[in-house]
Amino acid sequence: MKILVIGGQGTIGQRVCAAFRQRGHAVVVAGRNSGDVQVDISQPASITAMFTSTGMVDACICTAGTGYYGPFETMTSAMMMPGIEGKLLGQVNLVLLGKTWLQEGGSFTLTSGIAAQHPARNGTCVAMLNGAVNSFVLGAAQELKGQRRINAVSPGLVEDSKDRYGAFFPGYNLVPMDKLVNAYILSTEGAVNGQILKVYS
Amino acid sequence: MKILVIGGQGTIGQRVCAAFRQRGHAVVVAGRNSGDVQVDISQPASITAMFTSTGMVDACICTAGTGYYGPFETMTSAMMMPGIEGKLLGQVNLVLLGKTWLQEGGSFTLTSGIAAQHPARNGTCVAMLNGAVNSFVLGAAQELKGQRRINAVSPGLVEDSKDRYGAFFPGYNLVPMDKLVNAYILSTEGAVNGQILKVYS
Numbered sequence: 001m002k003i004l005v006i007g008g009q010g011t012i013g014q015r016v017c018a019a020f021r022q023r024g025h026a027v028v029v030a031g032r033n034s035g036d037v038q039v040d041i042s043q044p045a046s047i048t049a050m051f052t053s054t055g056m057v058d059a060c061i062c063t064a065g066t067g068y069y070g071p072f073e074t075m076t077s078a079m080m081m082p083g084i085e086g087k088l089l090g091q092v093n094l095v096l097l098g099k100t101w102l103q104e105g106g107s108f109t110l111t112s113g114i115a116a117q118h119p120a121r122n123g124t125c126v127a128m129l130n131g132a133v134n135s136f137v138l139g140a141a142q143e144l145k146g147q148r149r150i151n152a153v154s155p156g157l158v159e160d161s162k163d164r165y166g167a168f169f170p171g172y173n174l175v176p177m178d179k180l181v182n183a184y185i186l187s188t189e190g191a192v193n194g195q196i197l198k199v200y201s
Numbered sequence: 202m203k204i205l206v207i208g209g210q211g212t213i214g215q216r217v218c219a220a221f222r223q224r225g226h227a228v229v230v231a232g233r234n235s236g237d238v239q240v241d242i243s244q245p246a247s248i249t250a251m252f253t254s255t256g257m258v259d260a261c262i263c264t265a266g267t268g269y270y271g272p273f274e275t276m277t278s279a280m281m282m283p284g285i286e287g288k289l290l291g292q293v294n295l296v297l298l299g300k301t302w303l304q305e306g307g308s309f310t311l312t313s314g315i316a317a318q319h320p321a322r323n324g325t326c327v328a329m330l331n332g333a334v335n336s337f338v339l340g341a342a343q344e345l346k347g348q349r350r351i352n353a354v355s356p357g358l359v360e361d362s363k364d365r366y367g368a369f370f371p372g373y374n375l376v377p378m379d380k381l382v383n384a385y386i387l388s389t390e391g392a393v394n395g396q397i398l399k400v401y402s
Binding site (some may be wrong): 005043072073075076080084088089092093096115116117118119123125127128129130131132133134135136138139140142143144145161191 | 206245273274294322326327329331335336340345
């Protein structure tokens, strides 16, 4: 398979790319400032340019996108906009604009997160974004044609993020990277559709 | 209690207002073009003006806001923006801007919908908005201070919308209006916090 991984140089993306390469797939890495092709998913024109560059793909995985973390007391909707334009509408546009670049039988795999169900302190914006991605996937899975599929992987606090983000998630169990990567493999190589693959417990 | 109902002249809002009046509460109706006070929830300045007009309230209920319904094939993120600015960020801003206008022990009740979990055909945008509202409520419920509470009511296809929307929801069970109104009463007069009150089965 030819697999496009957006955010392929991020914490999760690197592991995902390595796993699919090891499984014999051709991986195209898309990143904001690095990778095989550059893309800013918050810009629809940039997404279209990316697909024009890659051509048809068998699978499209997105591990890119983040959102505002900070005190609820002083949060404004303006602070939420970069996350809405990136992690939410960026992933939405990967599907809306990318569906004609996805081979029949191919799959999209988006990334949401545990906050949709169990937000941490200061994480209400990210919760909102993740909940939105999950429900978008439920709708889109019913609408895609030609046996195309879509799922969301919803990671908890992953091992590789422990040093960087662990302090913000007291009491969250660490998710082994192999277990997380397996969810992307299940979504891409399996037959599941419209699933929120929760990788936490 | 002094209860502010935004969207109080809509299909659901009218029933909610009537029920709370019957229960002896003072109801202030806010609407885009009618009611006791006018508000456009997509405009933060309009929300602040509304609360300046009403003064402190014991409860704030929002039944306003809608989102794009239409073919997935041709949907663009631009078509989703009015719903994001209204039903999503409008309700978010009612909380972020309104929390200082809510008495201690008071409650917010937002409205999401069945699409968050069971989207209908053409309803992927609304699914996304509803999922976002639900997860926002989970986060905000942890953050509000002074015993303030927040819940979402998530209605299915309601009886009063049967003629207008029934054709778009084949196989969806009709929800009796009394059952729906009870969820708003539970959220407002009860002690529940951070709940998604699903009024469908």
